[in-house]
Amino acid sequence: MIKRGDSLAKVTLAREPDAELSEKISAFVRGRGCTGICYTIDPKIIGGIIICIGDTILDGSVRSRLDSIKQSL
């Protein structure tokens, strides 16, 4: 579970988000008790999003899905 009260969420994306997406991400992390966002652009994740709040990681990247598929294979 996401710990409430952490002030900064680290968000990793494959490309720069547009305004609408940034707002949705901000709303999401605020809902988890974060007051700020630190974006990281990493094309290696191919697509999707990774959010780190404290010691909790929400990984919705294409890279992780491919790794899961690879593991299954």
Add this chain to the structure above:
Amino acid sequence: MLMTIFQGQLLATPLSEIIDPSSIIFHLIALVILTVGLYLLLFKPVKKMVKQRQEKIRKIEKENADLNEEVKEMKSSIELVLSDAKKEAAVIQENAVKVANQKADDIVSSARRQAKGMVERTEQEMEEEYRKLKEDIEAQIADVSVAVAEKVLGRKLTPEDDKKLIEESLAKWSKE
């Protein structure tokens, strides 16, 4: 001398005149003395010697008989020992043959077990190699597939698709 006189006077004088009675007695006494002397000096020692010789012969015969008996006993004993030895040799030979056969059977069965074990080990090794090879190939296929998928997705994933993907993730996490 007497015979000469006797013959010479046979026709001339009777026998009673020719033979003197004292002479007869004298001759008889001489005969007795001679007989006793001969008995004592000759017959008795000879008899004694013959008796000793007979005793000696008897003793030798007894010894001979004893020796013959002993030889016979030894012969029978040797025959018995030989018979026992032959029986023992037969038993030993039989046992040796049994042991040799048993050993031969053991060696053959051991060789069969070893051969069977070798075959089983080889089969296991082959199966293991096959399994490893299969896993390697599957892993390589997975790697290649994922690499291809990465390249395809990297090229074909549009910003809109990415945005949709992110929104789906956010919606999913919001529900949790």
